[in-house]
Amino acid sequence: MPDDALYSLDALGPRGAYRARNRENVTDTSGTPVAELSLVPALFVTRALAALRGAAPLPLDERLAALARAARIFREDTVEGLTYVRYERTVAAVSGIPLAAVRSAAEEITDAAHRAMAGSFAALGRGAVLDWRDPRTRTGSAVWTRRGEVLAVNAAGNHPAPHALWLEALALGFRVAIRPSRREPFTPHRLVSALRSAGFGTDQVVLLPTDHAVAGEMLSGADLALAYGGDDVVREYAEDPDVLVQGPGRAKILVTASADWRAHLDTLVDSVADHGGIKCVNATAILVEGDPAPLAHALAERLAALPSLPAEDEKAVLPVRPLESAQALDAHLRQRARGTTAHLGGDGIVDRLPRGGAVLRPAVFEVPDLRGGWHTTELPFPCVWVAPWSRADGAAALTHSLVVGLLTGADPSAQDEALIDALVTDPAIANVYVGDRPTHWMDRQVPHDGYLGDFLMRNKTVLRG
Structure with a gap:
């Protein structure tokens, strides 16, 4: 394919590729068209879901072997005309995600495919078995079984890494329909193509690019759904038990008075800025027991040194957006930051690139108190709100967080242990990291926002004579 040719991103339906x-048009951050994305109508989606529902899953050992083959194909082969190197640079250019972050996400997807059993079966209870034929069902046993047969995924566009998660559903025998983000459709297109080349049939996994209205029909037409989005998506599906919403993370770090934050500055900066500050696990607020100003100043100094580069550059660390989008984010930030003290970003966060698009520069704001709610604001670049915290504020100030990091002294006090108890028992906090760990730390064998298997599967008793 010539470098200046538009790449065709066809739908991948139950009968193969469909244009x-x-x-x-899918454009890069300068506005230059890069690809044509096919958008399928509702009838196509309905027929594709019916084909998935009518298909039987591959046997478990075949599924796991095919996932491992797909990992190699995704990471090493030319897939639908794109080499891996061309793929990662195209994703960076189109999405504005720094190249190093794209590469890291691809490695995460590859690892997830290789270790699908570790992720998907981590939710399996000790008292359950996988098959009713297991000898333990003769005396009565829980059997771990699917809650449905077809999973629909309304995919994220802010980062490729979430595509690692739905691979667990394939490992569990679900047939999967993915609606790619129109902002970054290259990763799911490559991944579905690799899965099909590896042995998953066209009736096992499909790619269904659609507009917003048809996407809703796709989610409601599947047995279960995984939906990524902002607060609007969270509100829309909050009461639907068959839709698992992956919304904003609002990750936070609390630095108690007994902790020397200077010794943890590298971790604090990393938590805010890793992967360009784009992921839901990047820290967006740091609460300080005491005066927050020195910490905010030190963060600003470190973040100000990050370079402004095109996303495709090997040394890029900050996200890039089309100029109009960047300016809109800048205007929103200025409005939201009223009443705060700017340590970085007060004069704007838009840094234009010579060839088009703009880098989103980091921002650090010191807020006067927690009552204004500034610390709950999450934006898609390294933007952190540094706030004062007192013991009277307690764990309630950190609720509704995907991750809470807690930095205390080397020997936690009884007060600190009570605080950890409160954080761990808060149902609106998904993960608690005590000590020098960045908020973006993950491992496939521990839950990210609960295990996906908790949502996809259920236990039922089987007793046979």
Whole structure:
């Protein structure tokens, strides 16, 4: 494919690739068209879901072997005309995600495919078995079984890494339909193509690019759904037990008075800025027991040194957006930051690139108190709100967080242990990291926002004579 040719991102339906009449240009951050994305109508989606529902899953050992083959194909082969090197640079150019972050996400997807059993079966209870034929069912046993047969995924566009998660559903025998983000459709297109080349049939996994209205029909037409999005998506599906919403993370760090934050400054900066500050596990607020100003100043000094580069540059560490989008984010930030003290970003966060698009520069704001709610604001670049915290504020100030990091003294006091108890028992806090760990730390064998298997599967008793 010539470098200046538009890449065709066809739908991948139950009968193979499908080039729709309705197609949309996918542009890079400078506005240059890079690809044509086929958008399928509702009838195509309905028929694809029916084909998935009518198919039987591959046997477990075949599924795991095919996932491992797909990992190699995704990471090493030319897939649908794109080498891996061309793929990662295209994703960076289109999404504005720094190249190093794209590469790290691809490695995460590859690892997830290789270790699908570790992730998907981590939720399996000790008292359950995988098959009713297991000898333990003769005296009565829980059997871990699917809650449905078809999972629909309304995919994220802010980062490729979430595509690692739905691979667990394939490992569990679900047939999967993915609606790619129109901002970054290259990763799911490559991944579905690799899975099909590795042995998953066209009736096992499909790629269904659609507009927003049809996406809703896709989610409601599947047995279960995984939906990524902002607060609007969270509100829309909050009461639906068959939709698992992956919304904003609002990760936070609390630095108690007994902790020397200077010894943890590298971790604090890393938590805010790793992967360009784009991921839901990046810290967006740091609460300080005491005066927050010195910490805010030190953060600003470190973050100000990060370079402004095109996302495709090997040394890029900050996200890039089309200029209009960057300016809109800047205006929103200025409005939201009223009443705070700017240590970085007060004069704007937009840094234009010579060839088009703009880097989103970091921002550090010191807030006067927690009552204004500044510390709950999450934006798609390294933006952190540094706030004062007191013991009277307690764990309630950190609730509704995907991750809470806690930095205390080397020997936690009884007060600190009570605080940890409160954080761990808060149902609106998904993860608690005590000590010098960045908020983006993850491992496939421990839950990220609960185990996906908790949502996809259920236990039922089987007793046979």
